[in-house]
Amino acid sequence: MQSTEKQRKPLNRESQLIQSRKKALAASNAKSEFLAQMSHEIRTPMNGIIAMADLLLATAQNDENLEMMRIIKQSGTDLLKIINNILDISKIEAGKVELDNHHWRLRDIIADCFSILGTAFSQKKLQLHCKVDDDVPEHVICDSTRLRQILFNVLGNAIKFSPEGGEINLQVALLETGVEQSASSETFLEFKVIDRGIGIPKKKLETIFDAYSQAHIGKNHAYGGTGLGLKISRGLCHLLGGEMSIESTEGAGTCITFSIKAGVGKPQVARCEKNTAGSIRPPSEITVLLVEDNPVNQKVACAVLKKLGYNTTLASNGQEAIDALSLRPYDLILMDCQMPVLNGYDATQRLRQDRRFAQQTIIAMTASATVEEQKKCREVGMNDFIAKPFDMESVRRLLAGHH
Numbered sequence: 001m002q003s004t005e006k007q008r009k010p011l012n013r014e015s016q017l018i019q020s021r022k023k024a025l026a027a028s029n030a031k032s033e034f035l036a037q038m039s040h041e042i043r044t045p046m047n048g049i050i051a052m053a054d055l056l057l058a059t060a061q062n063d064e065n066l067e068m069m070r071i072i073k074q075s076g077t078d079l080l081k082i083i084n085n086i087l088d089i090s091k092i093e094a095g096k097v098e099l100d101n102h103h104w105r106l107r108d109i110i111a112d113c114f115s116i117l118g119t120a121f122s123q124k125k126l127q128l129h130c131k132v133d134d135d136v137p138e139h140v141i142c143d144s145t146r147l148r149q150i151l152f153n154v155l156g157n158a159i160k161f162s163p164e165g166g167e168i169n170l171q172v173a174l175l176e177t178g179v180e181q182s183a184s185s186e187t188f189l190e191f192k193v194i195d196r197g198i199g200i201p202k203k204k205l206e207t208i209f210d211a212y213s214q215a216h217i218g219k220n221h222a223y224g225g226t227g228l229g230l231k232i233s234r235g236l237c238h239l240l241g242g243e244m245s246i247e248s249t250e251g252a253g254t255c256i257t258f259s260i261k262a263g264v265g266k267p268q269v270a271r272c273e274k275n276t277a278g279s280i281r282p283p284s285e286i287t288v289l290l291v292e293d294n295p296v297n298q299k300v301a302c303a304v305l306k307k308l309g310y311n312t313t314l315a316s317n318g319q320e321a322i323d324a325l326s327l328r329p330y331d332l333i334l335m336d337c338q339m340p341v342l343n344g345y346d347a348t349q350r351l352r353q354d355r356r357f358a359q360q361t362i363i364a365m366t367a368s369a370t371v372e373e374q375k376k377c378r379e380v381g382m383n384d385f386i387a388k389p390f391d392m393e394s395v396r397r398l399l400a401g402h403h
């Protein structure tokens with residue numbers, strides 16, 4: 001009798017632990033789903049705020065109005081960064097980040113980051129030195145979006161915490177080579193971002209990778225930020241098979257070192273992301289079918305497209321879009337994804353099944369700005385992707401690549 005009880009106890013304890021784990025996982029999943037849903041809900045009105053501020057900026061009557069509009073736009077953009085960070089943290093914690101590995105030229109990824117941060121570099125008159133070791137392969141296989149996100153965050157901090165006229169160094173080296181640099185070999189790349197900025201006090205360094213950890217409380221008001229960037233970046237490094245560490249001396253500067261695992265090898269076929277042939281027809285000659293159900297977003301997108309010079313026709317859901325296309329052709333379709341009657345994914349799949357629309361350009365316009373969403377849009381046959389909220393310049397650039 002006694003021995004049976006003794007045997008049961010560990011079993012009960014084990015099943016209790018299994019139950020608790022199940023509950024914890026269910027709670028964590030519910031949290032991630034809630035955050036993803038909330039992010040989508042918040043993005044929709046944010047689209048109205050950011051895009052309308054953009055349009056008003058283009059037509060502001062005087063300096064005072066211009067300044068007010070700039071503040072609205074900047075505040076909207078800052079809020080969006082916070083939403084994106086919170087969503088990223090929850091996805092990393094829930095283990096829901098899917099990697100999208102492809103062939104890339106490493107230098108292109110770095111150049112992209114520099115070009116996005118270009119204005120910030122020049123505003124602070126910073127000197128930037130970039131050294132990529134000779135043995136670093138030109139072509140790598142990795143998730144470029146995630147690598148860019150890490151670089152962007154670390155370089156962004158280096159800029160933010162450097163004095164005017166300061167110096168930032170980016171170094172890329174090979175940490176460990178595969179047996180052979182053949183198409184299947186893997187390697188570790190090490191990135192170092194070194195600045196000579198304000199540095200981090202020693203006792204803050206231990207907790208600097210914790211969520212919401214900021215080393216310059218009080219001053220951080222002036223620097224902005226959420227204290228989530230380093231936690232996200234380190235989480236992404238782990239996902240990419242690497243590590244991240246920090247060395248810093250208060251008043252002297254900071255060095256962030258991170259590594260990622262990357263495949264090595266040239267692409268068999270050149271990867272063509274976008275139509276880079278350039279714009280040969282002006283927007284005024286391009287017909288756009290905008291498929292969007294939300295009345296505010298309809299107004300916003302129509303106003304932005306009009307300002308950019310496009311001729312736009314509106315459809316309120318996927319079925320209306322298919323009906324409109326049976327009456328006349330359109331050069332571009334901008335397709336929202338979540339719509340009543342017929343959603344954007346199903347509408348695209350139906351169009352792709354029809355040979356007449358095999359070459360039709362369909363661009364997703366969606367408030368779910370995740371990498372998984374981009375993947376889903378491509379899988380159903382969409383050609384490209386605009387995340388809401390959008391600004392006029394990004395819409396202009398993206399559409400110009402498609403005509």
Ligand code: ADP
Binds near residue numbers: 153208215230
């Ligand atoms: P955020 O920059 O949004 O506050 P991060 O997680 O990216 O969040 O950084 C957390 C904190 O670490 C920053 O607020 C800052 O105090 C400190 N920090 C990060 N990078 C640097 C740097 N290059 N120089 C000085 N301090 C830094």
